[in-house]
Amino acid sequence: QVELVESGGDSVQTGGSLKLSCAAINYATEKKYCMGWFRQAPGKERERVASIAADGGTDYLDSVRGRFTVSQDNTKTRLDLQMNNIRLEDAATYYCALSRLPSIILGRGCRNWSGRDLTTWGQGTQVAVSS
Numbered sequence: 680q681v682e683l684v685e686s687g688g689d690s691v692q693t694g695g696s697l698k699l700s701c702a703a704i705n706y707a708t709e710k711k712y713c714m715g716w717f718r719q720a721p722g723k724e725r726e727r728v729a730s731i732a733a734d735g736g737t738d739y740l741d742s743v744r745g746r747f748t749v750s751q752d753n754t755k756t757r758l759d760l761q762m763n764n765i766r767l768e769d770a771a772t773y774y775c776a777l778s779r780l781p782s783i784i785l786g787r788g789c790r791n792w793s794g795r796d797l798t799t800w801g802q803g804t805q806v807a808v809s810s
Contacts, residue, residue, distance in 0.1 A: 680705060681703055681704065681706045681777060681799050682703075682705060683701055683702070683704075683775045683777060683799060683800065683801035683802075684701065684702045684775075684801060684802070685699060685700070685701050685774070685775045685801045685802065685803065685804040686699070686700050686701075686702075686804060687700050687804060688772075688773065688804030688806050689806070689807070690807040690809065691765050691806070691808055691809075692765075692808070692809055692810070693766060693767055693808060693809070693810050694764055694765065696762060696763045697762045697765060697806060698759060698760065698761050699716065699759065699762065699773055699775075699804060700757065700758070700759050700760075701714075701757065701758040701759070701775030701801060702756065702757055703756040703757070703758070703775075703777060704756075706755075706756050710755040711733045711782060711783070712733065712778045712781060712782055713731065713732055713776075713777070713778035713780075713782040713785055713792050714730065714751065714775070714776065714777050714778075715727055715729055715730030715731060715749065715778075715789060716728045716729050716730070716749065716758070716760045716773055716774065716776070717773070717774045717776055717794050718769075718771035718772065718773045718774065718806075719771055719772055719774070720771040720772075723771075725774075725794060726740060727789075727792060727793070727794060728740050728743055728773070729748075729749035729760060730788055730789035730790075730792055731749050731750070731751055731789070732782035732783075732787070732788055732789050733781070733782040735751075736787050736788040737788045738786075738787065738788030738790040739788075742768070743769070746762065746763050746764045746765075746766075747761065747763070748760070748761040758775060762806075765808055766808065767810060769806060769808055770806055770807055770808040771806060772803040772804070772805050772806075773805075773806055774800050774801055774802075774803045775800070775801035776794055776798050776799065776801070777798065777799040778792055778797060778799075779798060779799065780792075780797050
């Protein structure tokens with residue numbers, strides 16, 4: 680059973696930076712799946728922020744493109760999200776996720792990954808933003 684453990688959530692001021700990390704424990708199978716970051720703010724739907732496919736292709740939520748960068752280490756068991764120029768609207772609980780469908784099915788950069796099903800989740804890490 681794969682376990683996803685996030686870290687790095689914190690309080691930050693607008694314009695600041697933060698790096699979230701996720702360790703995929705017991706992820707020993709063929710690394711052909713999507714990994715990514717989703718977030719959910721109170722009263723809002725969960726949304727995919729950034730994702731990375733098995734071939735290294737990435738996809739981003741429009742509002743974070745150019746500010747956030749998702750990356751994996753060579754073993755594909757560590758996923759990072761570098762967040763720069765943070766805005767008030769970035770405040771949310773951020774979840775690391777691993778798809779249970781091969782990334783080749785979910786489109787370039789896993790753009791078709793909704794997270795509604797066939798997804799393994801971490802426990803979440805909180806990002807608070809103040810002006």
